[in-house]
Amino acid sequence: MYKLDHIRNFCIIAHIDHGKSTLADRILEITGAVTQRQMREQYLDKMDLERERGITIKAQAVRVFYNADDGETYQFNLIDTPGHVDFTYEVSRSLAACEGALLVVDAAQGVEAQTLANVYMAMEHDLEIIPVINKIDLPAAQVEETKNQIEDVIGIDSSNAILCSAKTGIGIKEILEAVVQRIPPPPPPESDRLRALVFDSTYDSYRGVILFCAVHNGELRKDDQIVLMASNARYGVDEVGVFAPEMLPVECLYTGEVGYAIASIKDIRSVRVGDTVTHAHRRAETPLHDYEEVKPVVFAGFYPMDADEYDVLRDAIEKLKLNDASFFCEAESCKALGFGFRCGFLGLLHMEIIQQRLEREFGANLITTAPSVIYRVYRTDKTMVEVDNPSFLPLVTEIERIEEPMVDVTILTPRTYVGNVLQLCQAKRGEQKTIAFPRQNHAVLVYRMPLGEIILDFHDRLKSVSQGYASFNYDPSGYQKSDIVRLDILVNGEMLDALSTLVHREMCESRGRQITESLKEAIPRHQFKIPIQAAIGGKIVARETINAWRKDVTSKCYGGDISRKRKLLEKQKAGKKRMKQVGNVTVPQEAFLAVLKS
Numbered sequence: 001m002y003k004l005d006h007i008r009n010f011c012i013i014a015h016i017d018h019g020k021s022t023l024a025d026r027i028l029e030i031t032g033a034v035t036q037r038q039m040r041e042q043y044l045d046k047m048d049l050e051r052e053r054g055i056t057i058k059a060q061a062v063r064v065f066y067n068a069d070d071g072e073t074y075q076f077n078l079i080d081t082p083g084h085v086d087f088t089y090e091v092s093r094s095l096a097a098c099e100g101a102l103l104v105v106d107a108a109q110g111v112e113a114q115t116l117a118n119v120y121m122a123m124e125h126d127l128e129i130i131p132v133i134n135k136i137d138l139p140a141a142q143v144e145e146t147k148n149q150i151e152d153v154i155g156i157d158s159s160n161a162i163l164c165s166a167k168t169g170i171g172i173k174e175i176l177e178a179v180v181q182r183i184p185p186p187p188p189p190e191s192d193r194l195r196a197l198v199f200d201s202t203y204d205s206y207r208g209v210i211l212f213c214a215v216h217n218g219e220l221r222k223d224d225q226i227v228l229m230a231s232n233a234r235y236g237v238d239e240v241g242v243f244a245p246e247m248l249p250v251e252c253l254y255t256g257e258v259g260y261a262i263a264s265i266k267d268i269r270s271v272r273v274g275d276t277v278t279h280a281h282r283r284a285e286t287p288l289h290d291y292e293e294v295k296p297v298v299f300a301g302f303y304p305m306d307a308d309e310y311d312v313l314r315d316a317i318e319k320l321k322l323n324d325a326s327f328f329c330e331a332e333s334c335k336a337l338g339f340g341f342r343c344g345f346l347g348l349l350h351m352e353i354i355q356q357r358l359e360r361e362f363g364a365n366l367i368t369t370a371p372s373v374i375y376r377v378y379r380t381d382k383t384m385v386e387v388d389n390p391s392f393l394p395l396v397t398e399i400e401r402i403e404e405p406m407v408d409v410t411i412l413t414p415r416t417y418v419g420n421v422l423q424l425c426q427a428k429r430g431e432q433k434t435i436a437f438p439r440q441n442h443a444v445l446v447y448r449m450p451l452g453e454i455i456l457d458f459h460d461r462l463k464s465v466s467q468g469y470a471s472f473n474y475d476p477s478g479y480q481k482s483d484i485v486r487l488d489i490l491v492n493g494e495m496l497d498a499l500s501t502l503v504h505r506e507m508c509e510s511r512g513r514q515i516t517e518s519l520k521e522a523i524p525r526h527q528f529k530i531p532i533q534a535a536i537g538g539k540i541v542a543r544e545t546i547n548a549w550r551k552d553v554t555s556k557c558y559g560g561d562i563s564r565k566r567k568l569l570e571k572q573k574a575g576k577k578r579m580k581q582v583g584n585v586t587v588p589q590e591a592f593l594a595v596l597k598s
Contacts (some may be wrong), residue, residue: 001304001580002117005185007256009077009214011059011094012090013122014104015112015471016083019134021056023104023166023175024080028538031064031076033245056082058323059090061097061212068180075191075256075350076179083114085128087218088328092121093273097214097258100128102175103156107133107163108585110442114411115475130184131161132175139170145439149498152182152438153412155532165558186256194218194419196253196277198228198475203319207238209265213253213277216288216559220253220261225280233270234280235263269360273325296328297405297476298455300351301369301498302358303340309365310339311415315343317361327354334391334497337367342389345371348455370501373451376403376479390486390500402503403479405451408433410444413463413470418443421463428453448477450504487541489515490533491523492565508534512542520544522591530585 008022012020020394030032059081066074079094081087095101105111105255122129131570133146143163162178164171200212213220220226224237225271240248253259265271276287304313314331321327328344345351356530358364374388378400387393409430413421416436422445425432430447437443462470487508489499503511512534519532527549534542557565 001252003259004188004254004256006072007075007077007185008100008179008255009098009186009258010100010102010179010183011079011081011091011098012102012104013081013091013095013115013118014083014134014243015106015114015118016055018083018104018106018109018112018115020080020104021297022084023102023132023134023164023172024062024078026166026172027076027176028062028064030169030176031066033061033062033064035382051165053524055084056080057451058082059325060245061243063242063258064135064244066176066180070180074226075257076176081118083118084347087350088117088121088344089346091118093199093325094449095122095125095127097197098125098127100179102130102132102179104132104134105146105150107135107143107158108138108145109410110146112154112471114471116154116412117473117475118412119156119199130155130175130178131156131158132171133161134166136163137165137170137408149439149442153442153444168566173347182511189217189255191220193282193545194220194224194226194277194279195284195288196220198271198273198277199287200325201271201272201322203268203322207262207264207267208272209263209322211261211263211265211271211277212259212296212546213261214258215253215255217255217284218279218341219255220259220277221251221517226261226263226277227280227283227516228270228272228275229278230275231270232269233265235265238248238262238264250538268322271322294324295345297373297451298345298347298351299343299373300370300371301332301334301337301340301344301389302329302343302355303334303337303369305365305367307338313341313358313366316358316364316395317343317363320357322578324354331388333415333433335419337369340367344388348459362519369498371455372502373405373455375484376404377503387502390502391497393486393502401481402484404482404484406448406477406480407451407454407455409447409472409474409475410447410476411447411472413439413443413445415443417466417470421445421462421470424431424458424461425449428458429506443505449474450480450482451476452502452504485536487515488535489519490520490531490535491587492530494585496587505536508536516542516544519587519591520546523585525585525587527548 007376012023014020018057061079064076068074081094083089103119131150135141136143147158147161150156162174186281195217196213196215199214200209202210205209219581220240222237222240226237227234239249239262240253241247278284290598304310317329326346327339332342333339355368372388374386375388376384378384379398380400411421428449430449433446433448435445483505484502485505485508487501487503489496514534516534523546525546529548530546532544533540
């Protein structure tokens with residue numbers, strides 16, 4: 001029986017690997033949504049990629065029913081969210097669809113950087129936050145210390161925090177009761193006209209686009225005629241249903257409920273995450289509040305291995321964009337790699353996941369260019385252009401100044417490793433803003449750093465210098481003037497535009513040496529010497545040389561005068577010189593991949 005005041009919409013937020021998906025598993029079990037025979041670990045992580053890496057990439061919604069201690073049955077719409085900083089957009093979209101959140105903190109690791117970021121996002125959405133301290137069964141668990149951290153670092157009252165072990169099932173009943181008592185039901189509808197927010201979508205080869213909807217006003221039924229308000233496209237609904245946790249058809253989606261709608265939508269371009277669904281015959285006057293447009297921070301080029309596969313890659317990218325609204329792309333081309341796409345991502349892990357999904361789910365064979373960020377270039381004629389591709393950088397004589405994007409980086413680390421972390425941040429051109437010690441053994445550092453230094457290897461090096469204990473989160477912090485130059489790679493005097501990068505002048509020599517060494521290993525030897533150079537304008541900053549194959553032309557000389565051998569060698573030398581003048585170097589795709597991996 002549908003009752004609006006018996007619905008609870010909530011999500012689970014935490015730092016990566018604090019037990020969100022395991023807690024979701026126990027909730028599915030205790031509410032009977034999944035039988036013991038069907039159950040598997042991380043049940044809501046549907047992608048093979050998520051299960052292999054042990055991380056949540058896509059937020060997953062599920063509807064369960066819970067028989068509370070007061071004798072009433074409540075409908076829970078639960079969303080399991082990702083924990084990594086690169087998937088913050090998934091978390092923000094989930095928070096917009098909820099009235100409350102379970103904040104999960106690992107009792108052994110305590111409050112970490114992404115915990116902090118997710119809590120602040122939940123506070124901005126004015127959600128009811130229930131602190132949950134997980135993994136209390138571990139020998140290293142420090143429950144009181146974690147409670148103090150929640151109060152000191154986050155600023156939330158932890159006296160009513162729920163202690164649980166998602167692995168063993170301790171405390172799960174108390175969490176469900178707290179959801180009933182402390183999270184409010186959805187607000188009553190403003191009118192009876194249908195308004196449903198499209199919070200996600202996916203593509204099915206047989207059924208077309210599947211819309212994931214949260215109904216704010218009205219009802220959505222099978223055979224309804226609907227309109228997508230942004231594109232004004234009209235469709236007939238073939239099926240509506242809920243996630244229980246698999247897709248389950250129902251008669252109707254009522255106000256406050258979350259589910260899906262299938263309407264034989266074959267035109268992918270007509271669907272956009274954040275759009276509002278309404279009835280064609282009784283249209284809503286205004287759409288729902290849209291999600292704010294996400295801005296990518298990392299850019300790279302995706303090119304097909306074979307030029308004939310361009311159309312396959314284009315179709316794959318369009319279908320993937322349905323399922324990931326934070327992924328941006330536009331067509332581009334370069335001399336070395338042909339036609340491809342310039343793609344924008346929220347971080348390096350996001351880029352890696354998109355690349356692997358295109359290869360696995362759609363069978364695309366890709367070459368990926370080096371990641372870069374957006375620079376603001378101010379010309380001498382007082383105009384400004386945003387540059388994310390080194391090929392589009394104006395001439396040096398036209399540039400007045402270049403500004404690079406900055407971020408505020410919050411690092412949480414044990415006190416023992418503060419010295420190592422400070423050294424790393426200084427090496428990455430960081431400027432210290434604050435350092436605090438909220439607890440005896442914990443430090444919170446805030447640095448202002450260039451985004452370009454963060455996206456490459458900062459995460460790996462931070463984990464290395466802190467033996468895996470430190471964590472970080474970053475937020476955009478405007479732009480700052482910087483000495484940015486374009487580093488070009490020349491092979492036998494010809495520039496490879498696919499390997500050009502924008503780097504700080506201090507880093508260009510080491511980066512140039514790294515690229516030239518990688519190319520020397522990857523490019524096969526030719527019949528003539530091949531110089532590989534890294535250059536800034538006309539200045540060479542690094543060089544490697546691939547020696548020529550040398551045929552033994554003196555092998556037929558058995559003794560005799562030495563002048564005969566010299567004559568043959570001089571003849572060979574002249575031939576190689578002539579060959580070099582007309583010779584073109586074949587740079588295999590493996591060479592590009594070797595450089596990009598480095």
